[in-house]
Amino acid sequence: MKGVLLVNLGSPDSPTAKDVKPYLDEFLMDERVIDVPNWLRNIIVRGIILQTRPKKSAEAYSKIWWKEGSPLIVISERFTERLKEHSEIPIALGMRYGSMTIKNALQELNDKGVDEVLLVPMYPHYAMSSFETVVVKVMEEQEQLFPKMKVTTLPPFYKNPEYIRVLSERIAASLEGFDYDHILFSYHGIPERHIRKSDPTNFHCKIDGKCCQTNSVAHHTCYRHQCFDTTESVKAYLNLPADKVSNSFQSRLPNDPWLKPYTDFEFERFPKEGIKNLAVITPAFVADCLETLEEIAMEGQHQFQEAGGEGYKHIPCLNESDSWVNVVAKWVKDWQETGALPA
Ligand SMILES: C=CC1=C(C)c2cc3[nH]c(cc4nc(cc5[nH]c(cc1n2)c(C)c5CCC(=O)O)C(CCC(=O)O)=C4C)c(C)c3C=C
Ligand SMILES: [Fe+2]
Ligand SMILES: [Fe+2]
Numbered sequence: 001m002k003g004v005l006l007v008n009l010g011s012p013d014s015p016t017a018k019d020v021k022p023y024l025d026e027f028l029m030d031e032r033v034i035d036v037p038n039w040l041r042n043i044i045v046r047g048i049i050l051q052t053r054p055k056k057s058a059e060a061y062s063k064i065w066w067k068e069g070s071p072l073i074v075i076s077e078r079f080t081e082r083l084k085e086h087s088e089i090p091i092a093l094g095m096r097y098g099s100m101t102i103k104n105a106l107q108e109l110n111d112k113g114v115d116e117v118l119l120v121p122m123y124p125h126y127a128m129s130s131f132e133t134v135v136v137k138v139m140e141e142q143e144q145l146f147p148k149m150k151v152t153t154l155p156p157f158y159k160n161p162e163y164i165r166v167l168s169e170r171i172a173a174s175l176e177g178f179d180y181d182h183i184l185f186s187y188h189g190i191p192e193r194h195i196r197k198s199d200p201t202n203f204h205c206k207i208d209g210k211c212c213q214t215n216s217v218a219h220h221t222c223y224r225h226q227c228f229d230t231t232e233s234v235k236a237y238l239n240l241p242a243d244k245v246s247n248s249f250q251s252r253l254p255n256d257p258w259l260k261p262y263t264d265f266e267f268e269r270f271p272k273e274g275i276k277n278l279a280v281i282t283p284a285f286v287a288d289c290l291e292t293l294e295e296i297a298m299e300g301q302h303q304f305q306e307a308g309g310e311g312y313k314h315i316p317c318l319n320e321s322d323s324w325v326n327v328v329a330k331w332v333k334d335w336q337e338t339g340a341l342p343a
Contacts, residue, residue, distance in 0.1 A: 001089070001090070001112070001113045001114050001115060001116070002089050002114065002116045002117075002118070002335075002336050003089050003090040003091065003092070003109040003112065003114030003116070003117055003118070004083075004087070004089065004090070004091040004092070004117070004118045004120060004332055005091075005092055005093075005094060005102075005105055005106065005109060005117050005118070005119050005120065005138065005151075006076070006079075006080055006083075006091065006092070006093045006094070006120045006122060007093075007094050007095065007096060007102060007105075007119065007120070007121050007122060007134045007138065008072060008076050008093075008095055008096070008122040008123075008286075008287060009027075009072065009095065009096055009097060009130070009289075010023070010027075010072075010073075010095030010096055010097040010098035010100060011023070011061075011069075011070035011072050011073050011095070011098055011289070011290075012024075012057075012058075012061065012070070012098065013098070013099055014065075015058050015061035015062040015065045015070075016058050017054040017055045017057075017058040019058075020053075020054040020057045020058045020061065021050060021054040023097060023098050024045075024049070024050060024053060024054060024057065025045065025046070025050060026097045026098070027097045028041075028045045028049060028050075029041060029042075029045055029046075030097075030129070030133055032128045032129050032132055032133040032136070033129045033133065035128070035191075035193070035194065035197065049253070057290075060290060060294045060295075061290060061294075063293075063294055063298060064290060064293040064294045064298075070289075071287070071288050071289055071290075071293060072287050072288070072289035072290070073095070073100065075287040075288060075317075075319045075320060076093055076095075076122070076287055077093060078319075078320040079287065079319070079320040079324075079325065079328075080092075080093040082320050082325045083325055083328055083329055083332070086325060086326070086329035086332075087329060087332050087333070087336075088336070089114075089332070089336055090108075090109055090112040090113075090114050091332075092105040092106070092108040092109050093105060094106070096133060096134050096137060102134075102137055102138055102141050103141050103145065106138070106141055106142060106145065106146060106149070107145070110145075110146050110149065114149070115146075115148060115149050115150065116149070116150045116152075117142075117149060117150070117151045117152070118152055118153075118154060118332065118335050118336075119134075119135065119138050119151050119152065119153045119154065120154045120328070120331075121134040121135065121153070121154070121156075122286050122287065123156065123284070123286075124156060124157050124158040124163065124226075124230060124283060124284065124286065125156050125158045125187075125223050125226040125227055125230070125284060126156045126198070126220070126221050126222075126223060126226060127190050127194065127198075127223040128194055128197065128198055128221075129190055129194060130188075131156060132198075135153055138151060138153075139151065152335070152339075152341070154331065154335075154341055154342065155341060155342075156226060157342060158226040158227070158229055158230045159226075159229050159230065159233050160342050160343065161343075162327045162330065162342070163327060164230070164233040164234060164237055165237065166318060166321070166323040166324050166327055167230075167234060167283060167318065168234045168237040168238050169323060170315065170316070170318060170321065170323070171183070171234065171238065171279075171281055171315055172238055174279070174313065174315040174316065175279055175313070175315070178277070178279060178311065178313050179277055179311070180244070180277050180278065180279045180311070180313070181244065181274070181275045181276055181277045181278065182244050182245070182246070182270060182275045182277075182278050182279070183240065183244060183245050183278075183279045183280075183281065184246060184247075184248055184263070184266060184270075184278060184279070184280045184281070185227070185230070185231045185234075185245065185246070185247045185248070185281055185282075185283060186247075186248050186249070186250045186263045186266075186280055186281070186282050186296060186300075187227040187247065187248070187249050187250070187259075187282070187283065187284040188249070188250060188251055188282075188284040188285070188291060189249035189250055189251050189252045189258040189259050189262070189263075190223055190249075190258065190259060191256045191257065191258050191259075192207055192257045192258065192259060193256070193257075194223070195207055195222060195223060195224055195259070198221040198222065198223070199218045199221070199222065200217060200218060200220075200221065201216065201217065201218050204216045204217075204218035204222075205218055205222055205224070207224065207259075211225075212224050212225040212228050213228070223259075224259055227247060227249075227283075227284065228247060230283050231245065231247050231283075234283075246261075246266070247261075248260075248261045248262065248263040248265075248266045249261070249262060249263060250262070250263035250264070250282075250291065250295055250296065251291055251295060263295075263296075263300070264299075264300075264303055267300055267303040267304040267307060267309070268303060268304075268307045269307075270304065270307070270309060271304065271307045271308030271309040272307070272308070275309070276308075276309055276310045276311065277309075277310060277311035277312075278304055278309055278311070278312055278313070279312075279313045279314075279315060280296050280300060280312075280313070280314050280315065281315040282296055282314075282315075282317060285317050286317055286318050286319075286324070287317055287318075287319055288316055288317045288319060292314065292316075292317060296314050297314035300312070300314065301314070
């Protein structure tokens, strides 16, 4: 029997340093997130980052935490429930890190008689620290626990026409009545090194200007290219003026070059360039989370207005909206009936 496994990143169990610490430990000790030799990752993560970050992160989580729990988890659960209403086959939700494990989700599917799984990583873009680590973890668990199960992975959907349509409609609806000077597409950052590491040609991704706009097989695994492609597709769909749209990358750890331009630097620069009314969309995430609700909706507005900006609008993620649920339900139905995956 066929079934679906949805996987997103995960959250700590509560917004306290006590619960944030083990969550960050699992997350940052992932070799695809902090990609240095194990002994060095131990020093960086356990000897340095985890000494101070859990307290700081817990404070940030406290600002966005809902009565029902972490927004990322609650939204993902609501999305799953809504998707179940539209589907005839079993659907389970797991998280790459934290207590809502992939193992339990696979067990749930197995208990319902599922032996053919469609894995849906809830990320529009490929990155070794998001999409790839989910695929690898699912394969490891499946091979060890359910060796007879067959897993098919839904590819990154960053330019899928149906995804672009619902994302664009979401943006258009949010912008109604907001006289924006500029729309910033802020994507989660990754270290530049990850782009080079994921380049199968070993020479295409130079991050030197035009590589992401020049056709290459490397784009199947180039996060930067895929982010730019999402922006260009939305721009074309909504016929947005080119000079009113730009990209940036948010959230970074120190002591490493990450993808640029950095979102927080853009918030400071824009008012000086005459941009007073700013809309920000965060398409690296399909569900609102710490990175969108705290870093963009709260901190971003503060940084922009401190620098002289005036109107500010954070556009929510697709979350459990009808249109988004319908798109994923169609992908599931197509796969269930014909085995076809979305283009
Ligand atoms: C080396 C560090 C990190 C990389 C690389 C990275 C890539 C990456 N992350 C997401 C999605 C999310 N990240 C979130 C939180 C978060 N991310 C990092 C670090 C890296 N992410 C940290 C340390 C944290 C925790 C919060 C903090 O301490 O600042 C979240 C939010 C989770 C939540 O509970 O709300 C998401 C979602 C992607 C898509 C990605 C690569 C493209
Ligand atoms: Fe992250
Ligand atoms: Fe590229």
